Amino acid sequence: MTDELDLLRGADPVPADAERWRDRPLDFEGERRLRQLVSGARRRRTVRRVVMGVATATAGAVVAIALTVSGPASSPAVAAPVALRPHTSAADVSLADIARRARAAAAAEPGKSVRGSHVQDWSLGLESGKDAVTVPQETLTRWNADGSGSLLVVATDPRHPGRPVIDDGDPPRTVHDGKVVRRESYPPGIDGANQSYFEPPPAGAAALRDYLAVWHPDADRDPGELLGAVQDFLRVWTPGPREIANLATLLSRDAGLRPAGRVTDRMGREGQAFVRTTAGLQQMVVLDPDDGRVLDMEETGTRDDPEYRLKAGDVLSYTAWLS
Known part of the structure; x- marks a missing residue:
């Protein structure tokens, strides 16, 4: 003791x-x-981890959707997505230039971050000797001025990936072929205090890096942890122009990213892709080249792993921000 x-x-x-x-x-x-x-005991990311980005509640949705989209004699229509394929072009923009554009936009109109997010994601569950995938899910989180809020989680039909299934109206509603996994309402006063990153983000890129390191202890010194922290932060907050600029600045300085080219993401948006490769894993970040917003983050394996039936280039997870 x-x-x-x-x-x-x-x-x-x-x-x-x-x-x-x-x-x-x-x-x-x-x-x-x-x-x-306790940061020394933190488990590092590896290709052999079990990717548990989709909550346990989604398991029931996987079964329900599989039954919906497959007949009694067919296998479930659930498949892993194909990795995004960037290509170089004359229109490519460097990460440093994107950060400069974002800072210029923030200087003209700082705006403010909004607590809550609209995100679609998918992850691959790894089990030795078995093919295990999940369906994409979409999450809309809102917080109001009085501290009340709502959460809507919708699983998407894997036959039609890459299109939003939640209409961010008032109230939010499902569209297309989504299946509601979870719907919650929170009373006034909670204001997301039980979430990570519950305090508003601070001003300045250096202060933001320290803020991110609260929940990812090595985000202020490890590029992989920084990318993980950015991903988690963007699940809690929709950043305004100032925070977009600070994030773009951090990514350009501290994330160890190299340019990969232009890419059309799963939502049909044009973005600029940057990647970081470590042992067995490639992390990709897709930014809007005009204002620096993070559009997507994706992880793929870089080598075969027969035990988990993985091949180099297989997608392990992806996240696409819709707001």
């Missing part, structure tokens, strides 16, 4: 010169210090 107490005192998540402590969450600096205590 003494060792643990010494570590906690050393981290000093609530320094003496901070505001008087009451029954409130740690600020992001306190969270960062506290989480660094």
